[in-house]
Amino acid sequence: MNGGSIPRLARGMRLREDKARGQWVVLGPERMFVPDEIALEILRLLDGARSVDALADDLAARFAAPRAEILADVLAMLDDLAARGVVTA
Known part of the structure; x- marks a missing residue:
């Protein structure tokens, strides 16, 4: 990927709030993972329209942080x- x-999330992948566990999860075919706070902020912005x-x-x-570091x-x-098949460009 580049700037x-x-x-966007790959086909079959979804970002959902698991209310029973009180956390956000990424669901896909036969897998699930819990993103950390930073990953969650990024995943929430993936709308298939905005560039990196x-x-x-x-x-x-x-977050008032240096853009180069964020990028x-x-x-x-x-x-x-x-590489894990969760997102695609």
């Missing part, structure tokens, strides 16, 4: 999730 990529650059801009403004972290996380 111009438009990430736009995600980094949003997060940098919201590097977002790209690393999305690359990892893409």
Whole structure:
């Protein structure tokens, strides 16, 4: 992925709030995982319309953090999730 990529959850993957457990989960065919707070903030922004650059801009403004660091972290996380089949661009 790069800054111009438009990430979204892969086919069959869903981000859902598990009210019984009081946490958010990512569900897919025969798997489930609980994202940490940072991953959850990023996953909530995946709408299939915004680029990685736009995600980094949003997060940098919201958390008053350096955009370059945010972009590097977002790209690393999305690359990892893409390798696991959770997101696609």
